[in-house]
Amino acid sequence: MSGRPLAHHHPSLEALRAAPLLVASDLDRTLIYSAPALGLAMPDAEAPRLLCVETYERKPLSYMTETAAGLLAELAGSTTFVPTTTRTREQYRRIHLPGPAPEFAICANGGQLLVRGESDRDWQRTVAERLAAHCAPLEEIRTHLVRTADPAWLLKERTAEDLFAYLVVERPLLPDTWVKDLAGWAGERGWTVSLQGRKIYAVPRPLTKSAAVAEVARRTGASVVLAAGDSLLDADLLLAADRGWRPGHGELADTGWHALHVTALDERGVAAGEEITRAFLHAAAAPGHGRSPAPDGSGADGSAVDASAAGG
DSSP states (O other): OOOOOOSOOOOOHHHHHHSOEEEEEOOBTTTBEEGGGSOOOSOGGGOOOEEEEEEETTEEEEEEEHHHHHHHHHHHHHSEEEEBOSSOHHHHTTBOOSSSOOSEEEEGGGTEEEETTEEOHHHHHHHHHHHHHHSOOHHHHHHHHHHHSOTTTEEEEEEETTTEEEEEEOGGGSOHHHHHHHHHHHHTTTEEEEEETTEEEEEETTOOHHHHHHHHHHHHTOOEEEEEOOSGGGHHHHHHSSEEEEOSSSHHHHTTOOOTTEEEOSOOTHHHHHHHHHHHHHHHHSGGGGOSOOTTSOOOSSOOOOOOSSOO
């Protein structure tokens, strides 16, 4: 889904210092982590204290370190912080992040824009028009998924917000070629495929986080955007930002995805979430809101980026 470019427009240093700053971050496995995704490799006595930020069916589900929670509360109080997730609105509303409630939140991979907690009808209409013009209908994709998936490894089949579909699978039993074949079939119909943990997402190609973030930037007047994410569904968000971070785990790390202005962190699991919030806060406090070179030497000055999925 096209939107105005968020980055690489070379504003003056004075303009950057005065510009409203927007921080758009993926949530699951970027800022918040389920117990299996925490990646606590240290001895128990050295593990960080954790804050539960989500419960599901009266049980704790997602966590941040207490340090990350404090950093995020400070960040949310000093910038326009925009949670940017593939979750549905119902799933997103289970999360209680530290700090003030965000004025804007992006759900359903950009398909839903929440403004002070309420769905924005104008954005819903815009999304519906773009999908109708450029993609095969959801029901065609869903029918194909159900027909070709093997019950031996298929656990659940779901649609989200009547916008995209996903499967929950037994990952060890999933044939390596199935996702590749699905991606080829879906690509011919204007859809993309992403494998994240036990979930296989089929998402309309124009349905992107970056388009929704561009709309928030337009409404707020922000001309500097910081972003973070771990999956291929976050790649467009990271490419469109002025500065980005990805953790040492996830689809982007596994495929060696990189871009010159995106810092690839070594940290994995919940430690990466803490480092991302620290990096956001440090960049937000810097003159020019973090357009200085990245800590690992990669550029954040608007130079061309390498969007390939293969590392090198």
